Amino acid sequence: MVDNRTELATLFQRNADRPFDVLAYGDPNIDYVFEAARVPLADEKLLGRRLGTFAGGTVANVASAASRLGARVAAYGRVGGDADGQLLLTANEEAGVSNAFLRVVEQSTAAATIIVDAAGEKALVYAPMSGEAVDEPIVSAALRQSRLLYTMPYDLAEFRQITALAHAHGVAVAIDIEAAVAPTRERLDALLECSDIVFMNEGGFRATLDGEITVETIRPLLDKGPQLIVVTMGAAGAIACSRAAWAEHPAFPVKMVDATGAGDCFNGAFLAACFNDRTLRESLVFACAAASIAVSAVGARTALPTTREVEGLILNHSAGRT
Numbered sequence: 041m042v043d044n045r046t047e048l049a050t051l052f053q054r055n056a057d058r059p060f061d062v063l064a065y066g067d068p069n070i071d072y073v074f075e076a077a078r079v080p081l082a083d084e085k086l087l088g089r090r091l092g093t094f095a096g097g098t099v100a101n102v103a104s105a106a107s108r109l110g111a112r113v114a115a116y117g118r119v120g121g122d123a124d125g126q127l128l129l130t131a132n133e134e135a136g137v138s139n140a141f142l143r144v145v146e147q148s149t150a151a152a153t154i155i156v157d158a159a160g161e162k163a164l165v166y167a168p169m170s171g172e173a174v175d176e177p178i179v180s181a182a183l184r185q186s187r188l189l190y191t192m193p194y195d196l197a198e199f200r201q202i203t204a205l206a207h208a209h210g211v212a213v214a215i216d217i218e219a220a221v222a223p224t225r226e227r228l229d230a231l232l233e234c235s236d237i238v239f240m241n242e243g244g245f246r247a248t249l250d251g252e253i254t255v256e257t258i259r260p261l262l263d264k265g266p267q268l269i270v271v272t273m274g275a276a277g278a279i280a281c282s283r284a285a286w287a288e289h290p291a292f293p294v295k296m297v298d299a300t301g302a303g304d305c306f307n308g309a310f311l312a313a314c315f316n317d318r319t320l321r322e323s324l325v326f327a328c329a330a331a332s333i334a335v336s337a338v339g340a341r342t343a344l345p346t347t348r349e350v351e352g353l354i355l356n357h358s359a360g361r362t
């Protein structure tokens with residue numbers, strides 16, 4: 041199958057004069073992570089161990105990964121005027137993500153308490169910030185300075201509103217779909233219709249689609265609208281599919297420590313690679329390698345790699361195979 045650079049160029053080479061490649065749309069959050077033998081029952085107190093306090097939030101994780109790998113990224117969303125909010129602002133600065141469109145508001149910052157049990161299973165309580173109407177002038181101002189909008193579309197009405205604005209400003213729309221985002225086929229189709237690039241994990245695929253995850257089962261989804269669909273399958277790797285090309289790649293074998301944020305690193309790396317004029321296959325390999333490095337430490341952003349580290353892993357791997 042041909043790998044078509046020209047096809048990707050229609051998505052990734054336009055509006056190069058804008059300051060940001062990616063506008064990461066969504067509130068970041070703080071993860072408070074604990075380890076315990078099991079998840080406590082009602083009225084029960086268990087002794088455990090604190091694993092750490094981490095900057096998180098799926099969209100913000102993608103922003104950090106893409107930025108570390110060379111994309112110019114701005115965050116769009118809110119944090120509270122509290123210590124958690126400050127931590128998130130600082131984490132963005134350290135990753136090179138612009139806070140120009142991240143507003144500090146009078147609310148508590150979004151946070152999650154996560155309990156990891158002895159089997160590595162997680163239970164979590166997530167407290168988002170309260171919803172608010174889309175501020176069209178502010179979103180438009182951010183979109184005019186961006187080339188691609190990335191989000192996880194929980195709210196369909198809001199998503200339709202921002203994609204209409206994005207497309208009006210010549211901004212491509214990329215989304216991440218997991219099971220909770222598209223629990224019905226109707227919802228999935230509605231999301232596909234508004235999107236140019238769709239990332240989906242195995243849970244997102246299996247929630248509404250039948251059969252094995254292969255190019256044959258993915259490709260028909262392109263008829264709904266997107267130009268590019270990428271499905272990730274954990275340790276089994278990923279498949280990327282456009283109209284003119286497709287590629288699949290296994291995960292790089294690594295010692296997995298914490299898979300949280302693997303998909304986020306993958307998505308950020310894939311976008312950074314596409315903006316760097318890599319082909320579909322090259323971008324897929326790059327993203328698989330980046331994500332495999334990210335799972336080697338606790339915390340979604342702890343082990344986000346640099347381009348040099350990703351390229352080093354790819355080189356070592358291909359040297360090992362020859």
Ligand SMILES: Nc1ncnc2c1ncn2[C@@H]1O[C@H](COP(=O)(O)OP(=O)(O)OP(=O)(O)O)[C@@H](O)[C@H]1O
Pocket residue numbers: 241242272273274275276277278290291292293294296299300301302303304306327328329331332335
């Ligand atoms: N155990 C692993 N070893 C190596 N690479 C992995 C492993 N798990 C995931 N990856 C890499 O990360 C990519 C994304 O993983 P996955 O499909 O689990 O995403 P996800 O379900 O969205 O994850 P998340 O929990 O972060 O949302 C995979 O395609 C693979 O390249």
Ligand SMILES: [Mg+2]
Pocket residue numbers: 216218241303304
């Ligand atoms: Mg994911």
